[in-house]
Every structure is written in structure tokens, then in C-alpha cells.
Amino acid sequence: MGQLKAGDEINFIPVSIKQAEQAEREQLASLALGNAYNSEISAAPITTPIVKTLASDVYGEKVVYRPAGEDYLLIEYGPQRLDIALRFRVHALMLNLQAQNIAGIEELTPGIRSIQVHYNNLELPLERLLAILEQAEASLGDIDQLSVPARVVHLPLSWDDEATRLAIQKYNDVVRKDAPWCPDNIEFIRRINGLDTVEQVKDIVFNANYLVMGLGDVYLGAPVATPIDPRHRLVTTKYNPARTWTPENAVGIGGAYLCVYGMEGPGGYQFVGRTLQMWNRYRSTTEFTKPWLLRFFDQIKFYPVSADELKQIRKDFPRGDYPLKIEQTEFSLKGYQALLDEQQESIQAFKVNQQQAFEAERQRWEESGQAHFSVEEQSQQSATEDALADSELAIESHVAGNLWQVMVEPGQSVKSGQVVAVLEAMKMELEVTAPSNGVIKQLNQIQGSQVHAGQRLMVMETE
DSSP states (O other): OTTOOTTOOOOOOOOOHHHHHHHHHHHHHHHHHTOOOOOOOOOOOOOOSOOEEEOHHHHSSOEEEEESSSSEEEEEESSSSOOHHHHHHHHHHHHHHHHHTOTTEEEEEEOSSEEEEEEOTTTSOHHHHHHHHHHHHHTOOOGGGOEEEEEEEEEEEEETOHHHHHHHHHHHHHTOSSOTTOSOHHHHHHHHTTOSOHHHHHHHHHHOOEEEEEEOTTSTTOEEEEESSGGGOOOBOOOSSOEEEEOTTEEEEEBTEEEEOSSSEEEOSEEEEEOOOSBOSSOOOSSOSSSBOOOTTOEEEEEEEOHHHHHHHHHHGGGTOSOOOEEEEEEEHHHHHHHHHHTHHHHHHHHHHHHHHHHHHHHHHHHHTOSSOOOOOOOOSOSSOOOOOTTEEEEEOSSSEEEEEEOOOTTOEEOTTOEEEEEEETTEEEEEEOSSSEEEEEEOSOTTOEEOTTOEEEEEEEO
8 A cells, every 4th residue: 555646546346255365375475575466366246244144043142244354353243222231242252262262363352232353364264263253152151140340430520511512612613503412412412311401411420320331432442331220321312413523531422322532533422521531541550550441341430520620630640649439349131130120110111201302302303404414605704805905914714624713803903923713624723823913904704614725714904
């Protein structure tokens, strides 16, 4: 790929696993001899991506195997729904394969109802790997009796934090003004879940025990978690389109899952607040024996702190100066099933009310025209760019992006280098400054409008 340059064209052709294996062997042999590799590969017929399926009536769950290139295999269990029992099945297989210590298996990456196997196809051919995996499924035994060591990790949460409110404001200003979840994500969560007050949303979040089912969901150790008690499972839609910016360690809910964002970046979960760091690459502390804080099957339990308290916590925690309360426990599938059985009637009533509220919210979107979003050009205060007098200067956008903030008004005096506007582009905030001393004469673009490189933002009269 390093041989490619701008203007080159690429054509992809389908190849079989066997062709890919042979091509890799030939390439390695060529490199060992210092020769160029120029082998031609003929196209293979495009067939099903599924290489093997195990029946649920034999193995308890339907198991589907899909290759992801010649060195990865994705194993999927059961239907696509939230089922903690399927996560246990994934965990049981991972433990089984780790105990076997199979030569050629390099890494196991579990998901919610799947696990990805990274293997060396030159050492462990796919056919042999599939045979090993089927044998492992047969030996898993009664998953319902499985329990795993776990921890209850108590984390501070700044409810409706100022950083998340800023992200919502930016989204409303420069991405989508009519989104049903703006300007208040928590009110949206209340409405779509059929709750009476936002205090009920808060009570549920702080009373829930969130079971960590995956890590790295949004980079750098970010947990994807769901409440153990189904009556605590708030559901939401995600942002459409996604945010361009999310503060580090924002806490949000998307679908039935909660996530703590490991780093700044785009995102789509509905905010409830912000917590401390999930990742610490520079320092080992009592909590950070690894760069990531949480582990599979940890339970997250939030407690409230103020925004100012969280700022200090975020300074202290990576240095090991803010100890967390961590309790040792275990999570039992049998105990979880007992909860479901005992509270079946209450859980069903909660789900029915929740579903009715969800459908009513979607119907409101249809009636208001909010259901189908399309990007529209923002209106501009001035569509034309008139010629300037000798004493006038145009202040232009130096990149394509959104006009996030206009910091001045017509008639305002400015100094050379003063920030007059802020652009948002490529997930960054870029300042626009006055080129000289003078007075702002007119604004050519409204705040929130999309602009292109070289487009006039305002005109100033120079001194």
C-alpha cells in the first residue's frame, strides 16, 4: 500500500481463504529472497460469508462463523438482541480457548454476543481452527451454572455536566437545530422512556448496577454496559447525525447500553453527565494496574459529585491521589435468572410502558417532520460579496467547516490578533483573528452556518 500515490486507481478482486494463504506464503518467500512480489491472483466466485454454522438444538445456541480476512474469525451467538446469557457464552468460550493455549491463536476479543479470534492462518489453517472451535462448544457444559469473579466499581458522576451541555449546544448550533433530543438530552430520555420527571431518570441512573459487557466501545477502554435489573434499562435513540465533538469521559446512553467515552471525539449517545478517566497510559496506580480501568463483568455504580468536584477529581485520579471504592463480588447467571423470574411481572410492566412511550415519541417525530433529517444549507446574511473600499478588509474563513461562534458585533472596535470568530472543522476549533486594528462594519455569515475556505465572514474598517 505504501507504493500508492495520489491519482492512482485501485481495483479490488474477491479471493478465497486458500488463495489469500497462498499469496501470503509467496509474498513472504519473495521478501526473504529480497525479490519483488508481483504474483497475479485470479478472481474467485463471491459466495456466502458464512463458513460454518452450528445448530441451536445440538449446542444450545446457534453459532455462526464468519471470516474477517485470512487471519481473523468472527463467532456470533444467537439472535441480535440484548441477552446477558449470550455474553456468558462468549466468556465461557474465551476461558476454554485460553486454557487450551492453542498454538496459532494470537488474540481473543469478546463482544456482546460475539468473539473475534485472531489467528495465524499459516500455522493454524481455518479448517483446523473450525474443528477446534466446534469441539470447544461441545465441551462448554451447562452455561447456566457459570459464575465469574467481578468487582463493583464506584465512580463519581457529575450529573448534566457543563462539558456535556457545551457539546449539546455545539451540536444544536452547527449540526442540527431541530433535533428532538436538543437542547436537553436528559429530558429526552425521560420522555422516550415514559417517566414522569427528570428526577426519575436521575434516580434510575444512580440506583442501577451497570454490568460491563465490553471494553473499547468508543476507544481507550471505554465500557459498554447495561443495567443488571431490566427495570433500570433506559433506552434511547442515538444522535442523527452524530456529534462532531464529545468531551472525554462523558457518560451517555444509546439503545439500552451505557458508555463512558474514553477520549474526545464524535459520538451519538444521549448524555447524562461526566465521570473520571477510563484510561491512564502514563502511570500505574492502585486502580490502574493496566492502562484501562475496568474489566469484563465489573459492575459500575455511580455516586453524585458537583462539576467543580469532578474537575479536581480528574486532576487527582490519574496520579493515584483519588482512591476508588472497589468491592469484590461475583456475577452468577443463575442468580441473574432468578431476579428475572422473581420480578417478571414488574419487569414486563416497565417494558410495556417504556415501549408505548418510545412509539409515541417516534410518532411525534413523524408528525413534526423531525423523523427524516437531511442536511440543508444554512441561510446566510449576505449571499453576495460586494467590492470593498480601500479602507475595508474582509475577514475570511481559512478552512471549510461550521461557524461555531461569532465573537463580535457590527460597530465593535477590535485589535489586531483579537479573536473575532471560532470555526469548527475536522473535529477541531479554529480561531479567526482580526488582521489589524479597526471596527467591525458588517457580518456576512450567521452563527451556525456552513462556510467554505476563502468565504467572507465579516468586513472591518481599518484605522
